[in-house]
Amino acid sequence: MSSIESFSFLITFLLGGVILIGCFVVLLVLKSISLKQSRWFLAIALFGLIQHLVTYLLFTTQLIKQWPHLLGIAFPLLYLVGSCFYLFIKSYGNPSFRLKKVEWLHFLPFVVMLIAFVPRYTASAQEKSEVINYYYDIIPDGMVAFSVWLQASLHLLLLFVYGVASLLLLYNKDRKNGVLLKRFSWLIVLLATLEMLVQAGFILSGASAITTEIVLSAVMSIAILLLGYWIVDIKQVLPILEGGKYKTSPLSDMQSERIEQQIRDYFRTDQPFLNPNLKIADLSGSLAVPSHHISQVLSERMQTNFYEMVNQHRIEKAQELLQSGALQKLSVQAIGEECGFSSKTSFYRAFKKVTNMTPTQYVSLKT
Numbered sequence: 001m002s003s004i005e006s007f008s009f010l011i012t013f014l015l016g017g018v019i020l021i022g023c024f025v026v027l028l029v030l031k032s033i034s035l036k037q038s039r040w041f042l043a044i045a046l047f048g049l050i051q052h053l054v055t056y057l058l059f060t061t062q063l064i065k066q067w068p069h070l071l072g073i074a075f076p077l078l079y080l081v082g083s084c085f086y087l088f089i090k091s092y093g094n095p096s097f098r099l100k101k102v103e104w105l106h107f108l109p110f111v112v113m114l115i116a117f118v119p120r121y122t123a124s125a126q127e128k129s130e131v132i133n134y135y136y137d138i139i140p141d142g143m144v145a146f147s148v149w150l151q152a153s154l155h156l157l158l159l160f161v162y163g164v165a166s167l168l169l170l171y172n173k174d175r176k177n178g179v180l181l182k183r184f185s186w187l188i189v190l191l192a193t194l195e196m197l198v199q200a201g202f203i204l205s206g207a208s209a210i211t212t213e214i215v216l217s218a219v220m221s222i223a224i225l226l227l228g229y230w231i232v233d234i235k236q237v238l239p240i241l242e243g244g245k246y247k248t249s250p251l252s253d254m255q256s257e258r259i260e261q262q263i264r265d266y267f268r269t270d271q272p273f274l275n276p277n278l279k280i281a282d283l284s285g286s287l288a289v290p291s292h293h294i295s296q297v298l299s300e301r302m303q304t305n306f307y308e309m310v311n312q313h314r315i316e317k318a319q320e321l322l323q324s325g326a327l328q329k330l331s332v333q334a335i336g337e338e339c340g341f342s343s344k345t346s347f348y349r350a351f352k353k354v355t356n357m358t359p360t361q362y363v364s365l366k367t
Helices: 003-031 037-059 075-091 101-116 125-136 146-172 178-205 208-232 238-242 254-267 281-289 290-302 305-324 332-338 345-354 358-367
Strands: none
Touching: 003 037, 003 208, 037 075, 037 208, 075 101, 075 146, 146 178, 146 332, 178 208, 254 281, 254 290, 254 305, 281 290, 290 305, 305 332, 305 345, 305 358, 332 345, 332 358, 345 358
């Protein structure tokens, strides 16, 4: 076996291994119910990176020449990586997060690129083969137009912008697992920067695209492995690997369902959340159910915890009062106290976490 064949085999082996590991991490994320809707954003962002590694693999093994119709088939997904990563950061730890109408614009670059790629998807195998052969050739004169570089780097520029936006969001707010999420964001910024620099360097030097693909694939592989390692380190995901926090619990599915119904009925009829000093021990005493069983049901069946559930009910009550015009008669602090909050600060913080706006902004939006 020649040195070139050995190198090609090594690259194929490494890329294949990273792709498998990446797919495992994506499945792990999707199974993590505790991450709630944020898991979908993270899974899409990771999948966008992984599918691009598949493209690198097709080029480094030259399999793309045998299957030309695979050329660029999933390239538009790269325009989802940055936006979905940003939405993951924004929604992480916020069980009530919902996309606003204006936030759907984050997906516009993906839609535009998908439409722009329609002619390429419908091209013949011969036309695609000509494009593929061009990638394997040395770039004439060692120079390309700025427009060519921009087209090749646009998704990286977008990824860089979203990485910086994620960092700004994290540094402006105290977020759960903030240190880990900042690592995520810095890695995204570094990945986008390195890939743009490497890509620009190879294009300006006149190197073949296949050489560029090998170096870029190595950079992206390292990034995916680091992301995967850090994702497994998120405490909400770890219980999946450990078999679950409550794997030894004697609580049956039927018992869990009954306790869940008790909790829902009690909160609906008695409204215990109006008590600012409510504790899980109080709920346990009222329902005659051990507190650890309540915690298990909240976590496994209702995908929340005691304080999140209490605050959610309090905010729903506050929304009812605000929509009824209570703000004309009561102060914001008084409304918060009516709903069970012990201070104006805690009311504001919880309200904004659930609705992404202040009580005053909420009233303005509803009127």
